[in-house]
Amino acid sequence: MGRSAFFALVLALALAVCVAPVERKCLLSGSWRSDTSCRMVVSTLDKDNRFSGFYLPGPAAGYSELLTSPLEGSQQDTELVPQPTFSFTVNWRLQDSETARTSVFLGQCYVDPKGEETLHALWLLREAADSPAEDWKGTRIGTSTFTRIK
Amino acid sequence: MGRSAFFALVLALALAVCVAPVERKCLLSGSWRSDTSCRMVVSTLDKDNRFSGFYLPGPAAGYSELLTSPLEGSQQDTELVPQPTFSFTVNWRLQDSETARTSVFLGQCYVDPKGEETLHALWLLREAADSPAEDWKGTRIGTSTFTRIK
Amino acid sequence: MGRSAFFALVLALALAVCVAPVERKCLLSGSWRSDTSCRMVVSTLDKDNRFSGFYLPGPAAGYSELLTSPLEGSQQDTELVPQPTFSFTVNWRLQDSETARTSVFLGQCYVDPKGEETLHALWLLREAADSPAEDWKGTRIGTSTFTRIK
Amino acid sequence: MGRSAFFALVLALALAVCVAPVERKCLLSGSWRSDTSCRMVVSTLDKDNRFSGFYLPGPAAGYSELLTSPLEGSQQDTELVPQPTFSFTVNWRLQDSETARTSVFLGQCYVDPKGEETLHALWLLREAADSPAEDWKGTRIGTSTFTRIK
Numbered sequence: 059m060g061r062s063a064f065f066a067l068v069l070a071l072a073l074a075v076c077v078a079p080v081e082r083k084c085l086l087s088g089s090w091r092s093d094t095s096c097r098m099v100v101s102t103l104d105k106d107n108r109f110s111g112f113y114l115p116g117p118a119a120g121y122s123e124l125l126t127s128p129l130e131g132s133q134q135d136t137e138l139v140p141q142p143t144f145s146f147t148v149n150w151r152l153q154d155s156e157t158a159r160t161s162v163f164l165g166q167c168y169v170d171p172k173g174e175e176t177l178h179a180l181w182l183l184r185e186a187a188d189s190p191a192e193d194w195k196g197t198r199i200g201t202s203t204f205t206r207i208k
Numbered sequence: 209m210g211r212s213a214f215f216a217l218v219l220a221l222a223l224a225v226c227v228a229p230v231e232r233k234c235l236l237s238g239s240w241r242s243d244t245s246c247r248m249v250v251s252t253l254d255k256d257n258r259f260s261g262f263y264l265p266g267p268a269a270g271y272s273e274l275l276t277s278p279l280e281g282s283q284q285d286t287e288l289v290p291q292p293t294f295s296f297t298v299n300w301r302l303q304d305s306e307t308a309r310t311s312v313f314l315g316q317c318y319v320d321p322k323g324e325e326t327l328h329a330l331w332l333l334r335e336a337a338d339s340p341a342e343d344w345k346g347t348r349i350g351t352s353t354f355t356r357i358k
Numbered sequence: 359m360g361r362s363a364f365f366a367l368v369l370a371l372a373l374a375v376c377v378a379p380v381e382r383k384c385l386l387s388g389s390w391r392s393d394t395s396c397r398m399v400v401s402t403l404d405k406d407n408r409f410s411g412f413y414l415p416g417p418a419a420g421y422s423e424l425l426t427s428p429l430e431g432s433q434q435d436t437e438l439v440p441q442p443t444f445s446f447t448v449n450w451r452l453q454d455s456e457t458a459r460t461s462v463f464l465g466q467c468y469v470d471p472k473g474e475e476t477l478h479a480l481w482l483l484r485e486a487a488d489s490p491a492e493d494w495k496g497t498r499i500g501t502s503t504f505t506r507i508k
Numbered sequence: 509m510g511r512s513a514f515f516a517l518v519l520a521l522a523l524a525v526c527v528a529p530v531e532r533k534c535l536l537s538g539s540w541r542s543d544t545s546c547r548m549v550v551s552t553l554d555k556d557n558r559f560s561g562f563y564l565p566g567p568a569a570g571y572s573e574l575l576t577s578p579l580e581g582s583q584q585d586t587e588l589v590p591q592p593t594f595s596f597t598v599n600w601r602l603q604d605s606e607t608a609r610t611s612v613f614l615g616q617c618y619v620d621p622k623g624e625e626t627l628h629a630l631w632l633l634r635e636a637a638d639s640p641a642e643d644w645k646g647t648r649i650g651t652s653t654f655t656r657i658k
Contacts, residue, residue, distance in 0.1 A: 145312050158293055161314075184315070186284075431597075
């Protein structure tokens with residue numbers, strides 16, 4: 059390649075970088091911190107947009123007996139939508155507890171003009187009940203917001 | 209074996225059958241009907257208690273554009289608990305709709321003394337929003353009860 | 359009026375009664391039983407469609423320490439809609455408990471073709487938290503269905 | 509009063525101010541701004557800790573047809589608890605809409621060490637349905653946080 063051809067290529071690449079719109083895609087892969095100071099680590103997505111990972115309790119979560127707990131979920135294809143919805147399930151591992159607790163999170167990933175991603179989610183948390191008569195009080199509800207840990 | 213010994217054995221077996229607790233296990237595999245007349249077909253469980261399946265709209269569901277939609281989930285191990293909790297996600301397929309809708313169900317399977325299984329679940333249903341400012345109105349909530357179709 | 363005219367009138371009236379739609383209005387006033395065997399007694403409505411009353415725990419409610427607890431709420435005007443929405447708040451009175459618990463119910467009253475009324479409601483139940491860090495786990499959710507006690 | 513007595517008084521008052529615990533009580537009375545930029549104006553409390561007021565839509569709420577809507581509710585007695593729970597109902601007034609929409613908010617007021625009050629609430633929003641078969645999709649859910657407008 060001659061010198062001028064080389065400079066033309068560099069120039070083209072530079073222009074491409076500058077002109078390209080912010081194409082930051084919302085992927086759940088990576089590390090996130092919740093508004094309650096919990097951490098979440100999510101694997102890379104497989105070809106069906108599924109992921110697995112771990113949920114790590116924060117310092118002030120109130121459930122001091124929480125251990126690192128596995129999660130599984132999936133998200134919408136970012137080829138189709140820039141701000142995908144997602145869902146995942148956490149099977150809580152607890153110290154000294156025989157009662158199963160499971161959470162489902164349902165949310166959407168938003169990207170702001172600077173490319174910052176935020177996850178907005180509603181969750182349900184169920185504690186196993188002994189009988190249908192006790193079922194009514196088994197489910198809690200709330201929201202979580204996650205920002206990416208860089 | 210003498211005649212009286214034989215009768216003693218039969219009697220022992222008969223008593224064992226009568227006295228044995230109902231050991232019916234709650235597995236999500238099979239066909240279910242919801243209290244809103246929808247149907248759900250769930251695969252056999254894999255070794256990690258995961259399942260997949262389909263959700264079929266009922267006649268009067270109100271969302272007439274609903275198509276048969278895939279679901280994925282998992283349940284607690286019935287070796288450990290007789291009335292397992294479960295969770296699954298439905299990615300709704302809709303006629304003539306560009307907006308993604310996803311539901312998460314979180315519930316528990318109960319068995320009554322006759323061995324009849326009932327699924328009690330709470331669900332969240334999210335419609336994708338265009339921006340965080342529209343996010344607040346994107347999530348509906350409700351309950352579903354399912355009984356097995358025999 | 360001649361005899362045949364008289365009979366024609368009687369016939370017309372009889373037909374009117376038969377054909378007339380069931381005009382039973384959904385009022386919350388009265389006694390109700392929930393699907394968890396709790397009872398609820400609601401006062402007559404004041405001119406602004408407000409009511410007060412009491413919620414009485416059932417035999418198997420799981421919160422054995424529940425006492426009869428006061429409720430306050432309002433419903434839509436049945437002059438405007440035949441199947442009004444309603445909301446009410448219950449401030450739970452508990453034996454041996456210092457922690458405040460409050461529920462809000464939000465629902466709708468439906469009348470079937472026979473004039474039977476059913477209340478469908480979703481509720482939130484909040485337990486006071488010590489700090490914002492504990493707030494996330496303070497709210498439970500569920501549904502209740504009520505039928506009138508005659 | 510002599511000069512030294514005067515200084516002693518000033519010193520005593522200054523110490524009193526410094527040493528006094530922050531006795532700021534959480535009252536809902538006043539003006540609040542939600543995290544979705546809506547405003548809420550709440551009356552002074554009556555002797556039973558009841559209040560009324562108005563909810564004013566924000567610029568970007570997504571329901572552009574919202575009008576100023578009346579609210580009614582009550583809170584726990586601040587003589588008994590420093591961080592009271594509260595509940596209120598909003599009957600939404602909408603332009604060009606015949607369908608009733610009602611929200612219930614259930615939350616708690618928290619005071620930080622600087623005396624800043626924040627309201628954390630979960631809400632349900634119900635749209636009237638035509639029949640029980642349509643009831644399942646009538647209720648939305650979410651959270652709101654309010655800070656005082658000074």
